[in-house]
Amino acid sequence: MNILVSACLLGNNCRYDGKSVPCRQVMDLAQKHRLFPVCPEQMGGLPTPRLPSEIVNGKVLRSDGVSVDGEYRRGAEAALKTALDNGITLAIMKSASPSCGNGRIHNGRFDGGMTDGDGITTALLREYGITVINETELNTIDELTV
Numbered sequence: 001m002n003i004l005v006s007a008c009l010l011g012n013n014c015r016y017d018g019k020s021v022p023c024r025q026v027m028d029l030a031q032k033h034r035l036f037p038v039c040p041e042q043m044g045g046l047p048t049p050r051l052p053s054e055i056v057n058g059k060v061l062r063s064d065g066v067s068v069d070g071e072y073r074r075g076a077e078a079a080l081k082t083a084l085d086n087g088i089t090l091a092i093m094k095s096a097s098p099s100c101g102n103g104r105i106h107n108g109r110f111d112g113g114m115t116d117g118d119g120i121t122t123a124l125l126r127e128y129g130i131t132v133i134n135e136t137e138l139n140t141i142d143e144l145t146v
């Protein structure tokens with residue numbers, strides 16, 4: 001099965017801090033499935049490293065107050081295109097990210113707090129009927145990939 005995956009979970013150093021968050025369980029899925037890594041923030045044109053960003057009143061702002069909403073939305077469109085071009089119906093996206101997070105994301109106050117909600121890319125993928133889980137929900141992977 002073709003699966004869209006946040007590139008940082010596969011060891012790509014594309015996070016805002018220039019690091020990755022490799023997840024062995026996600027990487028091992030490559031033995032049975034075809035994984036399509038995407039980093040929506042880089043695909044939207046943002047540099048690495050970059051200042052952290054959060055969703056504030058529906059728009060993505062950097063920690064210095066500058067809007068990067070356009071870049072986030074361009075990156076989401078690019079990730080969606082990768083999914084649609086490859087018949088992808090399942091995505092494993094990094095938790096908490098303002099792009100890739102699903103269910104819980106940072107609260108927009110840059111204080112480490114969290115709130116309910118999806119990142120910009122996850123919200124778009126879901127609009128198009130793509131199932132999105134994060135790296136903490138892999139216990140559901142067998143039933144999602146039958």
Ligand code: SF4
Nearest residue numbers: 008015039094097100
């Ligand atoms: Fe990882 Fe997504 Fe952030 Fe890129 S945008 S670093 S893939 S969480």
